Amino acid sequence: MNQTRRTHLKSLAHRGTIQGVTISTETSTPKDLCHYYGGVRYGLAPSQRWRRAKPLPASFTYGSAEAPGLCDSGAGLCPQPGFLHLSPENPDAWNEDCFQCNIWTPIGDEPEGGWPVFVFIHGGWLQFGTPNSFNAASLIGSAGFKSVIVMPAYRVNLFGFLYSSELAADSATANETTGNHGFWDQRLALEWTKENIRLFGGDPSRITISGYSAGANSVFHQLAHDLRQPAENAIINQAVIWSNSPTVPPKKPAETQTQFDELLTALDIPLTLPAAEKVSHLRSKPAKQLLDTVSKMQLHQFRPTTDGDFISEALFESLDSGAFAQALLDRNIRVIIGECADERFLYSTWYPPKADTLSALRDRLVADYPAHIVDAVVDMYYPGGELPGHCRDWGVDAWGRVYADLQVHCMQRGFVDALTGGNSGGVDAKGNLFRYRIEWRAKCVDAALPVEWGVTHSSDYPVWFYGNGAVLGEREGEVVKGAFLGPLGRFVNREREFGWGVDGRGVRVLRKDGGVEVGEDEGWDEGVRVWKRLREVDLEFCS
16 A cells, blocks of 8 residues: 655654654555554663663653754664565664664554553564564554554564673673574564653553564563563563564573684684674674674574573463462463464575585584574484485475474464463463464565465565555455454553453464454364473483
8 A cells, every 4th residue: 555654743752853754545545544653762872782772761752842863764674684685684774772662653642541562573584674574554554553552663683692701790890681682672672662662652551562473482481571570560461472472582692602702713713812803803893704704504593592581481380280380370471372274384484504414414403593492393304314204305495394393383382371270389371361373465575575485474464554554455354354354452541351262272263265253273182292202302412
């Protein structure tokens, strides 16, 4: 849908004035869809790489009525690799000061107490991505999703998730935590939202956090972190996890240290140097050189670390025991979680194995997951080292299938099982869990993803964002609103009965023909089997 923009000024009381835009349809009778404010700062950049961003001071203002702060474009783009034609590398746009968010608000006066707030965390394997890729105008203005939408940028790849003992020593000099900086950025954006969203017409007591892919994995970790805070410091009221899961416990510092050492070696930085000099050398390297070097490494994926600060060492044990499920019940937090039918096709394209062999597939998995988990997966999936009969090859088909299972399909089912009585404590939070599966694909997806990939990873963006800037056919729009956006809007509005039709282990399915079916999950047993085996292996390894 073609859209037009015109200047819109917004007073933010003590925070000053910003200049955003009003987005309208480009038709013979234009309709205002929403207001948009892009690149709204939520934090101050640290003085050096691999330090924590800072909250805005109480005295911070965005601009004045005479010279409003310009918020009519987008958030800063953390340096990142490209991905296919969907996200080409663009060094000219990189900015390590990416601590801004994009905000979309409904037209008109907000209801008493304010609009509900929907925070969305973008995906990209935690290696790339930007909120600037999303267009929520039609979602708010045409699909009737009356909510303030906040999309923060955050640090990705090694800028957001590098970890080592050397960085720990450096952080200690500033009395800071180490690593997981991308997660801390997200948390800072959530804290900013809680404090400031009323200025945009939002209700800080109704914050739903959502995310897609790596953004959904981020939602899990943000939720886990929030549940460990005192109730008075809690931010998250509900969560939406699109096409991802908790996956498996993140690597511990010893394994991320191996990656750090590989990075230094690849950059010809001697491992014998003092810790402070190693960090200094890394900080002096241009972003482009760092990313080009990473692309050639064996351990080229920078993922979260079980640091004991943001990510508790007991996180997955809390799933095993029922403590996590109990915390959801105690705070009455509801969770929507689900998948696409054919996640594997897009997954198979991200840094595929370097050779068409089981050994190369294993090496590729180790870039993402702890080695003892990977070895257990290889034993389960490929007994005797043989290629399964349903797989064409190791380097594409087997790779895409196992990666999708570990990121989405199996781990989601295990997670839900752990929250619905499958834990040792028998705590059942099924009334707070709502699952879905998408088997339907909008026609506009064909311009971006091959038709033969079916309903693959990210092909449902037009569902959740009502076209995401593209045009949905009339029937497609009705399918999307009836199947998910209507219930999702009521969910975000905190309505008790929001029309999902099933909770717990059941699943709401959007069928290929556009119909909705509510029923049992055929993949349940296999997913739970894989989850439980990997939990057994991890407990044995850590004991």
